[in-house]
Amino acid sequence: MARDSYHHIARPPAPGAPLVFAFHGTGGDEHQFTGLVDQILPGAGLVAPRGDVSERGAARFFRRTGEGVYDMDDLARGTEKMAGFVRTHKAAHPDAPVFGLGYSNGANILASVMFDAPDLFDRAALLHPLIPWTPAPPPGLAGKHVLITAGRHDPICPWPMTEALIGLFEREGAEVTTAIHPGGHEIRQEELTALAAAFVTDPVSA
Numbered sequence: 053m054a055r056d057s058y059h060h061i062a063r064p065p066a067p068g069a070p071l072v073f074a075f076h077g078t079g080g081d082e083h084q085f086t087g088l089v090d091q092i093l094p095g096a097g098l099v100a101p102r103g104d105v106s107e108r109g110a111a112r113f114f115r116r117t118g119e120g121v122y123d124m125d126d127l128a129r130g131t132e133k134m135a136g137f138v139r140t141h142k143a144a145h146p147d148a149p150v151f152g153l154g155y156s157n158g159a160n161i162l163a164s165v166m167f168d169a170p171d172l173f174d175r176a177a178l179l180h181p182l183i184p185w186t187p188a189p190p191p192g193l194a195g196k197h198v199l200i201t202a203g204r205h206d207p208i209c210p211w212p213m214t215e216a217l218i219g220l221f222e223r224e225g226a227e228v229t230t231a232i233h234p235g236g237h238e239i240r241q242e243e244l245t246a247l248a249a250a251f252v253t254d255p256v257s258a
Contacts, residue, residue: 054136055144058101061086062141065097070149070251073138073173074100075158077180079110085153092248097148099141103157105130113161119208122184131164138165138172151251155179155239156208163217170196177201177247180237182209183217194225199250201231201243208237 061082065071070093076084082100089098103111105126114130115123142150152173154162159181166173170192177199198221202214214232221228231246 054133055140057133057137058104060099060101060137062099063097065145065148066095069093069095069097070151070174071097071099071142071145072151072153072251073141073162074098075113075152075154075162076100076103076111077156077158078103078107078112080155080158081111084155088244088247089153092251096151097145099138101134101137104133112157114157124185127164130161131168134161135165135169135172139169142172149174152176153179153247153251154181156182156237166190166193166196175199175251177250178217179239179243179247180206180209181217182213184213187220189220190224193221196221196226197250198226198228199231199246200228201233201239201246203233203235203237203240205235206237 072089074085074089082102089096103113105112105115115126117123150173152162159178162176163178163181163183166176167187167190170190175197179201200218202209204211218228218230229250231243233240233242
């Protein structure tokens with residue numbers, strides 16, 4: 053079943069609370085963002101899968117052949133698999149807003165799923181994404197709330213690629229906010245502050 057296609061942790065949302073899908077970075081696991089979600093959104097539901105690809109023991113959501121060089125066939129496989137996983141968990145909580153949070157490789161799989169199935173997420177936070185391919189213009193992103201964070205001197209996610217991703221979401225009508233710092237690939241406090249603001253704001257009134 054798609055619902056169990058990843059090793060994951062899951063808990064239901066409290067009434068009126070969102071369901072958050074959390075996608076870890078390379079080498080992380082399903083527990084990477086549980087504390088952060090609890091802190092930002094008490095009562096939120098959580099679904100956090102563990103990547104099903106091992107890169108020298110580090111969990112990822114799709115294969116790559118080098119830094120910033122993706123196995124596009126495996127990305128397509130991982131995207132389809134993840135979309136099915138998200139869809140089945142979302143269906144179990146039809147009244148809950150659905151948020152996506154991803155860091156690094158987790159941000160990349162989240163973005164890829166959004167390009168293919170923009171109906172799955174109401175809000176998304178992409179922390180240090182790297183999209184080194186040109187996605188087809190994804191219909192259905194208009195009005196989606198998207199936070200993109202980055203470091204201007206990130207050695208893994210070059211700033212020009214982040215700028216291009218911001219522009220793509222803006223051109224498709226998404227409501228984009230950003231948190232950009234002068235550092236590298238690390239998550240800084242200003243990103244967490246922006247994440248809290250993006251997720252805590254009432255989706256109905258925003």
